[in-house]
Amino acid sequence: MAAESHNDMQCNEFDALLSDAIDKMLTGPKAEAFLAHGKTCAVCGPLLAEAEIGKHWLEQLVEVEPPAMLMHNILAATVGIDTARMRGAATVPVRASWFERMAEWGRMVVSPVANVARQPRFAMSFGMAFFSLSISLSLAGVKLSDVRHADLRPSAIKRTYYETSGRVVKYYENIRFVYEIESRVREFKRATTPAEPAPQKKDNPKNDNTSGQPDEKQQRNYSQGERQVMLAGLSDNPPVVEFANLATLRRIS
Amino acid sequence: MEDAQIAALLVRRCVAGDAVAWEEIVQRYNRRIYNICYRFAGSADDAQDLTQEVFIKMYRTLKTYDVERGAFMTWVTTITRNLLVDHFRKTKQDRMTESLDGTASEHEDAMPLSERIPDLAPTPDTRAQSQQVGEVVQRALTKLSPDLREAVILRDLHDMDYRDIATVLKVPEGTVKSRINRGRAELARLLQRTYKQVM
Numbered sequence A: 001m002a003a004e005s006h007n008d009m010q011c012n013e014f015d016a017l018l019s020d021a022i023d024k025m026l027t028g029p030k031a032e033a034f035l036a037h038g039k040t041c042a043v044c045g046p047l048l049a050e051a052e053i054g055k056h057w058l059e060q061l062v063e064v065e066p067p068a069m070l071m072h073n074i075l076a077a078t079v080g081i082d083t084a085r086m087r088g089a090a091t092v093p094v095r096a097s098w099f100e101r102m103a104e105w106g107r108m109v110v111s112p113v114a115n116v117a118r119q120p121r122f123a124m125s126f127g128m129a130f131f132s133l134s135i136s137l138s139l140a141g142v143k144l145s146d147v148r149h150a151d152l153r154p155s156a157i158k159r160t161y162y163e164t165s166g167r168v169v170k171y172y173e174n175i176r177f178v179y180e181i182e183s184r185v186r187e188f189k190r191a192t193t194p195a196e197p198a199p200q201k202k203d204n205p206k207n208d209n210t211s212g213q214p215d216e217k218q219q220r221n222y223s224q225g226e227r228q229v230m231l232a233g234l235s236d237n238p239p240v241v242e243f244a245n246l247a248t249l250r251r252i253s
Numbered sequence B: 001m002e003d004a005q006i007a008a009l010l011v012r013r014c015v016a017g018d019a020v021a022w023e024e025i026v027q028r029y030n031r032r033i034y035n036i037c038y039r040f041a042g043s044a045d046d047a048q049d050l051t052q053e054v055f056i057k058m059y060r061t062l063k064t065y066d067v068e069r070g071a072f073m074t075w076v077t078t079i080t081r082n083l084l085v086d087h088f089r090k091t092k093q094d095r096m097t098e099s100l101d102g103t104a105s106e107h108e109d110a111m112p113l114s115e116r117i118p119d120l121a122p123t124p125d126t127r128a129q130s131q132q133v134g135e136v137v138q139r140a141l142t143k144l145s146p147d148l149r150e151a152v153i154l155r156d157l158h159d160m161d162y163r164d165i166a167t168v169l170k171v172p173e174g175t176v177k178s179r180i181n182r183g184r185a186e187l188a189r190l191l192q193r194t195y196k197q198v199m
């Protein structure tokens, strides 16, 4: 009986039932006919064996892990929003990052100053302050190109900061020193105008330091008092300032 | 809630402009799509690009998805498959001309798989060994003609039923079954030859 039934089955019928047979969905007389044909047919027999082996090989392929950035990239390419941000907006309660908190703090500090600076009467003052700072920096030898090529390691930044601030302080002290000389000269001139020479007033201001404090501190306190006089009389005799300035700078630096 | 219902709801939300729903869709389907692309293309880089393309296409055409006409999974798989066909056509000139003609066995004779896999000796680490086997099977899979390859990937790696595969491939169920059978058999022949040469 079996021989007769396998003869009844055609190769195309066998092929149509092959997947069901491999899925173990084939039962009863159909399954018997199928197996009988497979045993006798030189084409279908090997096909059944190979298909089963092939299915077994495919079972060896396990699911692969997509790249970690895939989802992020997809979201960026479609909605253009970062995953974390979307997630944060959707589920996570307000949890500001360290950077965001710093930025917020910065805004709190800066905004009142910025509001004041926006007023016209202060804008001029800020402009002047910026101008004098940039002049001071350039005279002190701080160039933008140096900043651009600066070493940005924390240690290098620290060192550069101290070097730069040292140079600026030194320059300021020099300027103060020059101003002092200038005002002393002016005072001296004023004193000598009524045709009465006063040679003891012509001393180097540094010699006035008898307190034992460093020169710088003395000069700072002193120059604050003297600046008003010096600025008022600045246009009186520019050549003196010029000469004293250059000479002193050369000597000190 | 069933998967199909969840998907339908997500699509509705997404079409209404809910970005979180879209993220959920990406989360749910990126793994599956990536795996289909990876198994078909045989390259992680290509799979990544293709998966991204699939989602871009999905995002643009999400409005056209009709719940009544079929499962979202089938719709997604159809988009994936169509893009894989495009990708195959684009790269056909470069590397897949032979397998299109169904002359994979001739190609095999010219360049046996074992030549590309220098060492198939058993290693003490079973995980490494199964990974090695996986690589060999993957290489054989990419040597199948695309018609057979896509059929076995959807059936044997993604467990889709014949009817859904027929919908995705736009061919009758009988053709799907026939392709699956031939794909499996062809793969077995390729690997048998490989292991015979190595052992």
Ligand SMILES: [Zn+2]
Binding pocket: A010, A011, A014, A037, A041, A042, A043, A044, A045
């Ligand atoms: Zn037969």
